Amino acid sequence: MPFIVERSDFGQFFTVLKGMGYEIIGPRVRDSAIVYDRLGSVDDLPIGITDHQDKGVYRLRRRDDQALFGYTVGPHSWKMYLFPPRMRLFSAERRAGNLEVVEERHEPRRLAFIGVRACELHAIQIQDRVFLHDIFKDPVYEMLRKDVFILAVSCTVSSSTCFCTSMGTGPRVGPGYDIAVIEVLKPVHHFLVEVGSSLGGEVLSNVRHREATREEVESATQLVESNARLIGMRRSMDTSNIKELLYSNYGSKHWDEVAERCLACANCTMVCPTCFCSTVEDVVDLKGEHAERWRLWDSCFSNEFTYMHSGTVRRSTGAKYRHWITHKLASWIDQFGTSGCVGCGRCITWCPVGIDITEEVKALQRDGGVVVEEEAVR
C-alpha cells in the first residue's frame, strides 16, 4: 500500500535516520559531478541540478525546478562504501624470525543510502552474490553491508547512456529496499513512498505521511513508465544468447579493432558498480619489523593483473577488453547466476574515448555472426 510524503516533510527521513544512529550517504555536488558522500540534511542533495551524459561526456546543468532526484548516476557507486577502495586487511609484527599477525578491527558503521537507483540496487545485490553467497565470504563486505538502510528512487529522468530496461534492472525499483520513492514534481512536489521492510516501515512511521490515492499512484507510476519507454527507444542491448555470443567470439578480429580505440585506462572498471576485482599491497617499515597488508581496487586492464613468473597472460589491450566484456556479460552468468551488467551506462559516460558496451555487443552480433557461419562452412 503506497503512501505520500510531501516535499516539505521529506527532510524528516534524514532526521529520523540520524536519530536511529545512521550515517547518511547520498548524492551531492562536488568537483563538478554528483558523487556519493556524507549528507547532513536534505539540503545537501543536488536540488534543481541535472546531469547531461553521453559517450565520454558528463556535465552538470541547472534544472528549471527544485527536483531532489532530477539526475541519474554519477562516477561514484555504492560499492565504495561496501567494498572500500583501499583498506587494511591485517598488520604483522616480526621479531627475530617470529611473526605475529594482528587482525584488523573494523568499526561498525550504520549507513543509510539515500537515492539508490533501481540499477544500483541490482548492482548491490550482484555484489552481495559475489561477496556473501559464494564459497567464501568477504568479512569486510559482510560487516559493512549488514546494517545498510536503503532508500531507493525509481527514475523519472534518464540519461542517453542508460539502458536498464534492456538489462531488466530498471527504471522501477525492484525488491531489496527499505523505502522506495517516486518523485513527483507537479502539480505539487511530493513523493510516492513504498515500504519494503519492517525497518522501512519503522522509519516511515516517524515521517509525516498519508495513504496515496489511486490517481496519485497511477500518475507517479506513469512517470516511471514513460521514462522506461524513452530509455528503451534511446539505447538498448539485445541480451538473448549473449553468453553464447561472447563465448563464441574469443577469436574475433573485433577485439583488435576495439584495441585501436581503448586506452586501457581502467575507468570503466572503476565506475562500474559491480566490478569487484582487488589486489593487495604489502607494506613493510624500514626496520623490517612492522608490515601491513592493504587491499586496493584493481582493474583487469592493468598489466600486473595477470602477472605470473612465467609471464603476463593478458598483455594486449584487445585481450583485456575481451576479458572485461566477456566477464561482465557472459562468464559472470556462469560464476554467479546473473549478468554482471546492470545497464547503468557509467562505463559509456566515463570512457575517455566513448567506447560503448551496447555498440560493441551490436558489432559482435553483426560481425560475430559472420565468423561463426564461416566456421560452420569450414
Added chain:
Amino acid sequence: MSVSLEESIRRHSFFRDMGVGDVSSIAVHAKHLTFDADRFIFREGEDADALYLITHGRVSLELSTAHRGRIIIQTIEEDDVLGISWLSPPYKWHFDARALTLTRLIMIDAAQIRKRCEEDNAFGYRMMSRLVGIIMRRLQAVRLQLLEMEEM
C-alpha cells in the same frame, strides 16, 4: 638366419603392417648389429648410409662441443628408428649416435632403400609416409622443447 632377420624387421613398429614383399625385399639388404654401452654407432659428418631399427637398448643423439662437452639432444629407444639423414643429400649424419646401454639394431642399407623407392613408387610412398610420421613426431617434440625451455 635370413628368415629370423626378416621376422625381426616385421616385428619392428616401423615395418609392422607392411606387405610381405616389401619386408623381404628390404631384408636382403639388412643385418643385425650389437653395440656395447658408450660405443658410437655413427659420428657427425660421416656418410649417412643406413636406416637403423632399434630392437633393444637406448641410443643418444648428441653433439660434441668445445665448451659444454657432449650435449645429448634426444634419446631413442627400442622399437624406434634411428637415422634419417640418408633421406636427402648430402647424405651425412648431423649428430653423433651413441649407445647408452647395450644396444641391438638392424641396419638397412640406405642406398638400396632409395633405389627401391625410385623403382617402385608405391613402395616409396609407403616408406615415405612412415618416415614423415617419425619426422613429424620429432618436429613436434622439438617445438615443445623450444617452448618449454622458456617456461619450465
Added chain:
Amino acid sequence: MGMHAYGGRYDVGVNAVEDRVGGMGGGVHGANPYLPRICRVRRVKRETYNTFTIDVEADGFRFMPGQFNMLYAFVGEVPISISSDPDNHEFISHTIRSVGHVTRALCSLRAGDSVGVRGPFGNPWPIKEHEGSDIVVVAGGLGLAPLRPLMYHVLANRARYGRVFLLYGTKTQRDILYRSELARWRARFDIDVHVTLSRADGRWHGNVGVVTSLIPRVHVDPMYASAFICGPEVMMRFVARELLNLGLDANRIFLSMERNMKCAVGLCGHCQFGPEFVCKDGPVLAYSRIASLLNVAEV
C-alpha cells in the same frame, strides 16, 4: 564444441567443496579468509640449486592432493602447492623455486622461524573418484610438486588402482626434484617411472627428449585410465593431446592450471580463466572443461 558447454554450472560444486575448505583445524569457512595463520617452520631442505622444500608443523592441518596454500613471508604472499603426503599429520611441505622477492624470503627461512599460512585452497585431484582406474601421472618441471601428494596417496592405496605410470620431464640433471623418492618409486615393481630431460650431458644415461616422448611407454586400458598432468601450460596441452590419441577420455584427463592468485578465495578476480576462478574452481580442472580455452591466446 562451443564454449556454451559451461552453461548453468554456477550452482554445482558448492557442496562438493564443503569438504575441502576445512583444513585449518576448524576451517577457514566462515572465518576471515584473509588472515594467515602463523606456523612454525620445521625444516628447509634444498632440492636443487634454486628450489627448496619448506616443511611447516601441521598442527591439525588437513589437505587433499592438488590443493595449495598461500604462504606469507612478511614482504608478501605467494600461492604454493602442497607437496607432502596427505596422510602425514606431522608436517606439510611446500616446494618453492626462489625466483622473486617473496619466494626468496621464503627460501631463506630456517627451522624454528614462523611463516604465515592461508589454506588449503582449491579443487583437488579427483584421485579417490578414480579408484579402479589405471593412473597416468605426467609432470613437467616444478609441476611434480602438486602431484607428489597424489603419488603418495596412490602408492598408499596401491591395490585400489590399476597400472600406474609416472612420467616426469625436466630441463637438466640439476633440475630433477625429489631424487631419492623417484629412485625409491622406480625400484618398486608395481609402478612405472620414467624420467626425461630436455637437455643432458654425456654423464646422463637416461632419456632425453620432451615428456611427450615418454607417452608411447604408457600401456593402459584407455577406457579405464585417468590422467593427472601438471607443468607448463603448453606442455599440458601437448600431453593431453597425446593422451587423447591413446584413447583416453577428455573427462578423465585433469590439468592443474596456473594463474595470478591474490586472494585464493575467488574474490579478487585475478585468476580468472574464462568462467573459471583458478583458485576455487581449479587449480585442477578437467581437460574437457577447458580444452577450447587452452587454444585461445591471452585468456
